[in-house]
Amino acid sequence: MTDLTQDMGEGASGPARPANSIFAQDARTKRRNAAERRFRMYGVIALGIGLVFLVALLFAIVRNGTPAFTQTFIHLPVELSEAKLDKNGNRDIEQIKKVSTFGYKPLIEDAVARALEENGIASPFEDAGDLTDLISSAAAAQIRDLVIANPDMIGETVEFRVLAASRVDGYFKGRVTRESLARDKNLDAEHLDVADALKDAGVIEREFNWDFILGADASESRPEQAGIGVAMLGSFFMMLVVLLLSLPIGVAASIYLEEFAPQNKFTDLIEVNISNLAAVPSIVFGILGLAVFIQFANLPQSAPLVGGLVLTLMTLPTIIISTRASLKAVPPSIRDAALGVGASKMQSVFHHVLPLAMPGILTGTIIGLAQALGETAPLLLIGMVGYIASNYPDGIASGFLDPNSAMPAQIYEWAKRADPAYYERAWGGIIILLVFLMTMNIIAIILRRRFERRW
Amino acid sequence: MSATLTLLIILALGALGYLAGRARAMSSAGGDGRKLHSLPGYYGYNAMLSALIPGLALLALWLIAQPVFIENRVETLIPETAYEDAGGLSLIMSDVRRVAEGLDVAVESGALSPEEARDLEAGTDDLRARLGDVGVALGSDVSAETLAAAQRYRALDRIGDWARTAIVLLAAIAGLGLALQRTHRDLRARNSVERVIKGLLITAACIAILTTLGIVLSLIFNTIEFFRLYPAAEFFFGTTWSPSFGGGSELGILPLFWGTFYISLIALLVAVPIGLMAAIYLSEYATPRVRSFAKPMLEVLAGIPTIVYGLFALLTVGPILVAIFGDGGILGVGWMRGGTAVMTAGLVMGIMLIPFVSSLSDDIINSVPQAMRDGSYGLGATKSETIRQVILPAALPGIVGAILLAASRAIGETMIVVLGAGAAARLSLNPFEAMTTVTAKIVSQLTGDADFASPEALVAFALGMTLFVITLCLNIFALWIVRRYREQYE
Numbered sequence: 001m002t003d004l005t006q007d008m009g010e011g012a013s014g015p016a017r018p019a020n021s022i023f024a025q026d027a028r029t030k031r032r033n034a035a036e037r038r039f040r041m042y043g044v045i046a047l048g049i050g051l052v053f054l055v056a057l058l059f060a061i062v063r064n065g066t067p068a069f070t071q072t073f074i075h076l077p078v079e080l081s082e083a084k085l086d087k088n089g090n091r092d093i094e095q096i097k098k099v100s101t102f103g104y105k106p107l108i109e110d111a112v113a114r115a116l117e118e119n120g121i122a123s124p125f126e127d128a129g130d131l132t133d134l135i136s137s138a139a140a141a142q143i144r145d146l147v148i149a150n151p152d153m154i155g156e157t158v159e160f161r162v163l164a165a166s167r168v169d170g171y172f173k174g175r176v177t178r179e180s181l182a183r184d185k186n187l188d189a190e191h192l193d194v195a196d197a198l199k200d201a202g203v204i205e206r207e208f209n210w211d212f213i214l215g216a217d218a219s220e221s222r223p224e225q226a227g228i229g230v231a232m233l234g235s236f237f238m239m240l241v242v243l244l245l246s247l248p249i250g251v252a253a254s255i256y257l258e259e260f261a262p263q264n265k266f267t268d269l270i271e272v273n274i275s276n277l278a279a280v281p282s283i284v285f286g287i288l289g290l291a292v293f294i295q296f297a298n299l300p301q302s303a304p305l306v307g308g309l310v311l312t313l314m315t316l317p318t319i320i321i322s323t324r325a326s327l328k329a330v331p332p333s334i335r336d337a338a339l340g341v342g343a344s345k346m347q348s349v350f351h352h353v354l355p356l357a358m359p360g361i362l363t364g365t366i367i368g369l370a371q372a373l374g375e376t377a378p379l380l381l382i383g384m385v386g387y388i389a390s391n392y393p394d395g396i397a398s399g400f401l402d403p404n405s406a407m408p409a410q411i412y413e414w415a416k417r418a419d420p421a422y423y424e425r426a427w428g429g430i431i432i433l434l435v436f437l438m439t440m441n442i443i444a445i446i447l448r449r450r451f452e453r454r455w
Numbered sequence: 456m457s458a459t460l461t462l463l464i465i466l467a468l469g470a471l472g473y474l475a476g477r478a479r480a481m482s483s484a485g486g487d488g489r490k491l492h493s494l495p496g497y498y499g500y501n502a503m504l505s506a507l508i509p510g511l512a513l514l515a516l517w518l519i520a521q522p523v524f525i526e527n528r529v530e531t532l533i534p535e536t537a538y539e540d541a542g543g544l545s546l547i548m549s550d551v552r553r554v555a556e557g558l559d560v561a562v563e564s565g566a567l568s569p570e571e572a573r574d575l576e577a578g579t580d581d582l583r584a585r586l587g588d589v590g591v592a593l594g595s596d597v598s599a600e601t602l603a604a605a606q607r608y609r610a611l612d613r614i615g616d617w618a619r620t621a622i623v624l625l626a627a628i629a630g631l632g633l634a635l636q637r638t639h640r641d642l643r644a645r646n647s648v649e650r651v652i653k654g655l656l657i658t659a660a661c662i663a664i665l666t667t668l669g670i671v672l673s674l675i676f677n678t679i680e681f682f683r684l685y686p687a688a689e690f691f692f693g694t695t696w697s698p699s700f701g702g703g704s705e706l707g708i709l710p711l712f713w714g715t716f717y718i719s720l721i722a723l724l725v726a727v728p729i730g731l732m733a734a735i736y737l738s739e740y741a742t743p744r745v746r747s748f749a750k751p752m753l754e755v756l757a758g759i760p761t762i763v764y765g766l767f768a769l770l771t772v773g774p775i776l777v778a779i780f781g782d783g784g785i786l787g788v789g790w791m792r793g794g795t796a797v798m799t800a801g802l803v804m805g806i807m808l809i810p811f812v813s814s815l816s817d818d819i820i821n822s823v824p825q826a827m828r829d830g831s832y833g834l835g836a837t838k839s840e841t842i843r844q845v846i847l848p849a850a851l852p853g854i855v856g857a858i859l860l861a862a863s864r865a866i867g868e869t870m871i872v873v874l875g876a877g878a879a880a881r882l883s884l885n886p887f888e889a890m891t892t893v894t895a896k897i898v899s900q901l902t903g904d905a906d907f908a909s910p911e912a913l914v915a916f917a918l919g920m921t922l923f924v925i926t927l928c929l930n931i932f933a934l935w936i937v938r939r940y941r942e943q944y945e
Contacts, residue, residue, distance in 0.1 A: 032840070035837075035839060039838075040736070044736060050810075249659045252655060253656070256659065260656065273663040275934065276931070279926065281866070281894065285670075287916065288666070313666045320663075374761070374762065376869075377894070377898070430766060
């Protein structure tokens, strides 16, 4: 438009009219319009990059994580030979227990050899023991547990579904190749030939692996057996602590600050503290938990209770901030009406303002909990990593007090282990964690949509 | 009587108090609720609180104080020749506690009669084996002094438990009685109940102060302890970081600082242009449909836990960068040796910060008054000229504040650097080399079986203190800028 006025000015001053009309753009307008388009393009590119990163991240998670949900299993009829498991033949449970997992090895060897024979596959090994490398070392314990639970089965031939060794599983998932096995001392290319043949025969199958979702962590050498179930329970107990403490404390603190607090130095001090705590790095809360709860108060290390306490302190500012916002959104007329019919200040808040603010408070709490569920750094300092979370808690007290892991801590633990098979577990764990977070956030959104009132 | 049982009795007394208080108030008004000062329930709550507060407060205090008191008394029984320093004494005391607890367990499970437990002798009875039978494992055989101390411990504990039960219950009953006696139709029951509730609300609000206090105290005490073992000047100005738990470690913070700074810088170089431009596009150009789709999508990035970003850095971005910049990579430059590097962590951290920068900038750009835009358009400026010459200068303080907040996030971020940046502390300019940060070293010094009294573990607290102070200053400064700016247009 500036050009237009300029043109007209020049036109009025003399007969030397510029060649261009207002309908054709001059060079300067073109430049400015190009700059405008460029600038707009930068915006689109920036937004695009952000979204591409999101897609890349989600793609990496889904692609790397989904294999963790299936696992290669071998279906083997194992003869529970009486001569090996119960020499005296009197089914005495104490004597059966004396046979260690090592004593079950020959049974598995026989079973594999028979499976090969039945399917007409020639064994490339002279020693039958070499074939058991195809099978996870967890298989012997699995068979032993079943025998100890049902001693009557001894002497029968029972069909078992045992885990394939992690390398074999990796081969079928494309993680392990024949070239990479050249440097591997656990497995040879011949093993893979046998595995391929067994797969064709239907003895080896890839099936959905519930044990990954519900099972316990396993030692470093048995990634095929590791599951996230125990850590999930640890997270559950931690979230219970966080919910039970941070919701009442957060709501009480917000009510005080929003409805009762006088304008003075003390209130300012509390407000400054809350807004600063919201921005303190989470690792500092871990240091606090270590120094105060573990060193000073002597609470047990690695316990979900301590983790829950630390996460409570971390979540409180989030919950207080969102609760105050929803209390503030309740219009003053509600309070005035309550006071007008003779309610006390306390009654007006608890009977009228709080119920109306509840949907907003719950939404904020769920989002705060979701944040706490994904938090890792403070848990590292209070000792929720560095060991194998293999025991399910056997009761509520033990759930709170016994050493356990949490989902993000378990993922970190797996990411730290040397075997690449654990990376797949870590990605799989992330999928489970994100499913939980997504569910919580969707619940929060639904709550907000459904109950939010516009005044 | 156990503490749990006492607690249950107090709670029962409280419930009883509610019913009695309510009934008494009603009868004082002749059954006519209108003559009461408060609603009948408040008289009940008043009586209930009068029983609960003294009872629960005393119980809590006693539970904390009794062990301390008993330990002090029992410690005098242990001859000073039996230990060398405070650590030795605390080891003996924990033995004493275990033996005492073990004897209690044995009596409870019936393995020992109470008399037998009292008359045990260290030399003749094989205490360790007998306690082992009931499931209490002892590290060594029990000496005569330990046993004597344990017996004294048990005796004092028993007396303490009885005294606790008696006094706590008496206090609760006295409070209840007093409240019931005062319960009358003119008693301002609601006012006193509301005073108590308000007290609870204030206590809840004070937890924020207590948390800050807890953080500051736990950092300060351990930092002082660290500086007693290691000179402060060498910590702040040392250029080598090589902790060794055997002793002779050099704990200079400068390499960690450099790593933190370098990674944060790269993260900001990624996040600020992208985040800012995305915010400008979303708030000034985008149609409502694009905005309602793209804004939540960007915010999904903010909701993803940092461990996910850490894993993404370690297993996806690191290998990709090596494939480009590493030996035999696409560019063939061979700058990068391993997947963990400053670049890896910085890039991923930048992705994490994009939504943070964009949503803060979005708010700030939106709060620039529409009149300023209209004025600029009226003078003939294009949209981009308006943005560059009017909106951004007006929003600049707020945007600087947002960038500072993002920087404080980047400095305090832990999981991405623990997994993506490597573990080697070095001062180098090459962004493709592995470096480490303050937060990563806090984790590595405090996890594992470190001895918490050694300077190598205590240094983590000094690092935490530095981190806390830096992020606090950045936050306060940023909030100050943002707040100052906001006031200009309101």
